[in-house]
Amino acid sequence: xxxxxxxxxxxxxxxxxxxxxxxxxxxxxxxxxxxxxxxxxxxxxxxxxxxxxxxxxxxxxxxxxxxxxxxxxxxxxxxxxxxxxxxxxxxxxxxxxxxxxxxxxxxxxxxxxxxxxxxxxxxxxxxxxxxxxxxxxxxxxxxxxxxxxxxxxxxxxxxxxxxxxxxxxxxxxxxxxxxxxxxxxxxxxxxxxxxxxxxxxxxxxxxxxxxxxxxxxxxxxxxxxxxxxxxxxxxxxxxxxxxxxxxxxxxxxxxxxxxxxxxxxxxxxxxxxxxxxxxxxxxxxxxxxxxxxxxxxxxxxxxxxxxxxxxxxxx
Numbered sequence: 001x002x003x004x005x006x007x008x009x010x011x012x013x014x015x016x017x018x019x020x021x022x023x024x025x026x027x028x029x030x031x032x033x034x035x036x037x038x039x040x041x042x043x044x045x046x047x048x049x050x051x052x053x054x055x056x057x058x059x060x061x062x063x064x065x066x067x068x069x070x071x072x073x074x075x076x077x078x079x080x081x082x083x084x085x086x087x088x089x090x091x092x093x094x095x096x097x098x099x100x101x102x103x104x105x106x107x108x109x110x111x112x113x114x115x116x117x118x119x120x121x122x123x124x125x126x127x128x129x130x131x132x133x134x135x136x137x138x139x140x141x142x143x144x145x146x147x148x149x150x151x152x153x154x155x156x157x158x159x160x161x162x163x164x165x166x167x168x169x170x171x172x173x174x175x176x177x178x179x180x181x182x183x184x185x186x187x188x189x190x191x192x193x194x195x196x197x198x199x200x201x202x203x204x205x206x207x208x209x210x211x212x213x214x215x216x217x218x219x220x221x222x223x224x225x226x227x228x229x230x231x232x233x234x235x236x237x238x239x240x241x242x243x244x245x246x247x248x249x250x251x252x253x254x255x256x257x258x259x260x261x262x263x264x265x266x267x268x269x270x271x272x273x274x275x276x277x278x279x280x281x282x283x284x285x286x287x288x289x290x291x292x293x294x295x296x297x298x299x300x301x302x303x304x305x306x307x308x309x310x311x312x313x314x315x
Contacts, residue, residue, distance in 0.1 A: 054286035062280040072287035093271070093288070097295065100268040103182065104250035107189040108197075111246045112239065114190070115197035119238070120231070122198075123205035134202070137195050145192060149259050152188050153179065156260075180262035188256040193249060197242035204238030205231075240304065248296055268292045 054072050056064040074080075079090040122133040140148055155161045156178040163175035178184050208231065216226045232239070254269035263270070268288065275285030 050286045050289055053282050054290055056283050058281045058283050062282065064282050072283040075284055076287060076291060096266050096268060096271050099265060100251055103185060104247050106186060107250045108243050108247045110190050111194050111197040112243065115194055115201055115242060119198050119201035119205050122202050123208065137198050141195060145255055148192065149188055149256050152191055153259055156184055156187060180264055184260040185257050188260040189250050189253060192256060193246045196245040200241035200245065201235060201238040204235045208234055244300060251296060252292060
């Protein structure tokens, strides 16, 4: 009788535990449901439409025809002859990807070079002064990106402030040709995305214990050694986050290359927009968007994995 009672109690406890776990899982799912719905509607659903369109045929005046085709992906690497329908390799779009990746990478490095000292300067200030400096950093975000880009255009054009100062001071006899070049796009991207680098770096450097820096100096470390072995390893999460936040929008930038580059050298964002606009080739635009997303994901995986391994080596 005792054994039967003990078995019954054990079964009841196990049943109660299963019911409790099931209730907890249902409650977690209910709490996650709003986020899952938002991700599904604004993330997965548009991505599904884009992926579907990339495997269809382009319509005559835009849109798509519901005929399965892989021509959009073939067109990215090959060019079809209009007479005999043969394929020949073409690197036109690969050059656009290379230019986009190169400009986004250089922009990320430039933003890191400018943003790290800025974030360190703010983090080293007394707490009652930091909010003012952060306000000044985020102030440009109060203005539309299009207006900010036009402001840069007015500054770097032939009759702009930079050339006015150079010619007026006698350093140059003719204006410096900056506008509608890659350096102009680089300047615009740096100006647009520099706060995305400064804010994550500041969030990491704000938590830095400056007693560690003082201890390193007490142990006769040089400034470069303190920076390389103390400050940078502790600020690594902010560096990774800032690089990601600058590289991704820089890779798909549209307004800045259009205005400051003059449309002379396409980037991926401009090329994708052109396919949905003037070219009316929605499947190829969708395929290009998916290829760009794949490039971004691969770059992030490699970057984050290498950063994690570097952190473990220093840890």
